[in-house]
Amino acid sequence: MKMCPSQIVNFMHEYLDGDISREHEQELKYHLQACQDCQQHMHELSDTIAFIKSAAHITAPPSFEDQVIKRLPKRKNSVGIKRWFRQHPVLVAAAVFCLFMSATLLGSFPDDDQFSVTKQPNLVVNGQTVIVPAGEVVKGDIVVKNGDIVIEGEVDGDVTVINGNYMASTAVVTGQVKEIDEAFGWLWYKIKKGFDDFTNLFE
Known part of the structure; x- marks a missing residue:
């Protein structure tokens, strides 16, 4: 059959x-009469088709x-996680928002050495040290970045x-005293401050 024309097999399928x-x-008939291999191949194909037809009812x-x-x-x-995401879109959106805000706030963490202090009257700045002199009263919040503060007077x-x-x-000090040394402390400070500012709008 190896030497037989390729169209003979095609003729078998057509038949x-x-x-x-x-x-x-x-x-095809003339060829099958003369080729033993093709006869065997034709019988195998016929038996296969007959078996498939007989097994159709199984x-x-x-x-x-x-x-x-x-x-x-x-x-x-x-797959389960994706399904949970689809079922809780509000929680996913809130988580993404918190993650985005955390990254933004961490990016604003003052990791440089630049000194700064909020402007308040009665403050004395000596290098990177902020001093509230004795007998003086500072009304308002004080934020010192990358520096020290010495309070000898009063802060309202x-x-x-x-x-x-x-x-x-x-x-x-009539308010709270906070010392922030780590990035996550800075993050918590910014979140809490933002929340306090938001709630103050309704007071």
Whole structure:
């Protein structure tokens, strides 16, 4: 059969499909009479088709589908996570917003050495040290970045020191005193301050 023309196999398929012309059928018959290998191949094709037709009435048992599904590999966790994301879009949006805001606030963390202080009257600035002199009262919040603060007088407000030191002995601070040395402390400070500013709008 290796030396037989390739169209002979095509004629076999046409014959078995019932779609062969009379001319091709005649050529196939002549060839099969002379070629033992092609006769065997033709019988194998005929037997295969007969088997398929005879098995057409066979149906799978009722539990076959359930057994196949049980043996299939389980879905990966990523599929469950995606489904959870689709079912809770508000929580996902809130989480993405918090992540974005955290990255933005962390990006604004004062990691340079630039010294700064909020402008308030009665403050004395000596290098990178802010001093509230004895007998003086500062009304309002004080924020010192990359510096120290020494309070000898009184502060009617909050005192926040970022990357610095708070030093006081007999000081009077009516608000809160906060020392922030880490990036996450800075992040929490900004979030809390933003929340306080927001709630103050409704007071």
